[in-house]
Amino acid sequence: MPEAPLLDVRGLRVRFNAQVEAVRGVDLTVERGQTHCVVGESGCGKSVSSLAVMGLLARGAKRSAAHMRFDGQDILGLSDTALQRLRGDRMAMIFQEPMTSLNPAYTIGSQMAEALTRHRKVGKQQALDRAAELLTKVGITAPGLRLAQYPHQLSGGLRQRVMIAMALMCDPELLIADEPTTALDVTVQAQILRLLRDLQAELGLAILLITHDLGVVARIAHKVSVMYAGEVVESASATDLFAAPRHPYTQGLLGCVPIPGKIKRGDPLGSIPGTVPRIADGFTGCGFRDRCAHAMPQCAVSVPQRDDGAGHRHLCHLS
């Protein structure tokens, strides 16, 4: 029997107010030691889904799911304190803008040490030693100097490395990374992604990576889920998804990306006409139908989930 996935989410729904549902029945699984990328455009619900898993949604947001399990344990019904014990310990998160997620008034060292002193019975000095060790691991030279510095004294790439090191303080099993390289230069992006990949190989980390960048997905994901208007419209292994995308939205998205040397200059890029619809209550059928070249009358009624084998699924009337 195959090992159960580390994170197993079924039928996740999030609504912010009575009318708007941001996430509409999302399934996500992350296997130990693997990277699952959730890709989609702004407003598709990818960040909200990841925050919902961490229990970090804004007050007023309503979360429900068929089940949500971490290492076999139900985390849907956990109390805030129980969830707090898990968060930052066995599951950690890094965000897009390291400048806004680090506290400008505290040194790197004290912020990093806090992660450990809160979750484990260790002294300040022991925590600082651990912080220095992790800074070295994420490729920061002179960790002693960095621990005494404040966030504004570091470059964007260094700050993101600090965020990653901080997330690793308690040896998490699951790392959720929300657009971790979007604010960085391409050269630094490649370094950070290599770092995540190496850490994964070394520590057996499971990574749930949220991104809008199909290039990042292709290069780092084992599994991919494409989100559109609050739903996962297609999910597959990275190799399958890029070789044989099934959903018209995935196909459209891949056609939009300029690839040096692949599309002739002067030829238009593929683009998806229209904009993302506002999904209000009572919405039925496919969220993509207004922008889809293949839309049929039944698309307004329902959408079947199609199993294409080998873990490849998509949500569409077309096979």
Added chain:
Amino acid sequence: MTAAIEVRDATRVFRQSTGVFSGDRLIRAVDGVSFSVESGGCLGIVGESGCGKSTLARLILGLLPTTSGEVLVEGQRLADMDRKARARLIQPVFQDPFSSLNPRRRIRDIVAMPLQAQGITGRAQADRVEEMLVRVGLPGAIGDRVPAQLSGGQRQRVAIARALVLRPRIVVCDEPTSALDVSVQAQILNLLDELRRDLGLTYVFISHNLAVVEHISDRVAVMYLGRMVEQAGTDALFAAPKHPYTQALLASVLTPEPGLGVPDVGLGDLYPDPANVPPGCRFHPRCKLAQARCALEAPVPREVAGHRVECLLV
């Protein structure tokens, strides 16, 4: 034939105050940059953040004066032109359509503003605004809305309409698609490309996204710490980059091709600091190929197989 834009040895120095007791630091954001863009061409400018590409855009637009050197637009010195004449010739499109449009004004008035400033009013103004909105693919009814009611892509179309309403010859696009989703980015790139061909415009296209620059530009310039380290035709630059920095930059582009993995860019952990430019070749601390003389001798640009390269080792 005169070039649409000619920049000769342009330098822009900023003074950064470091506190009450220490002296100011000088930052040479653009340092001795020369290039030209031929009429109807599109020059892409790429580089990491802090390399001076946006400062260069501002120099070309005349929004900032050069500290030394000069910028010529259609053969005339930009410094000698008044604002109105400059606006008829050269216009910007900026990155963030959320902050570059006045949130309190209707779209129609935003697009009419450049005409208003030139004294074009009434029927003539309204007609040109209408024509421009249609030209950039916006429905006519949008004129009565305010920016908050528009999507990101629609706002960028408004910014393009505003830039083109005076029928300028040159458009400087500074990261025009960086804030947009990929599907919308593709729409805007297609529109910009079509407008350039139909209206015979000249573009300077600044972006950190090399794939976008490759798609839209016919010539590409690579900037590093205020210098232009390599310039070449797009195909030549992407096929055979000469400068080690260009090579690293191209290697770091993640195309959606699974199986290729994440490249080792080999630039190390040192980040360039514009306030503390290394002596000799400014790229040498990060360069894999650097030799002892790279730290001593500043390279001058040379022509190598159609590339203009600034490297001692090429």
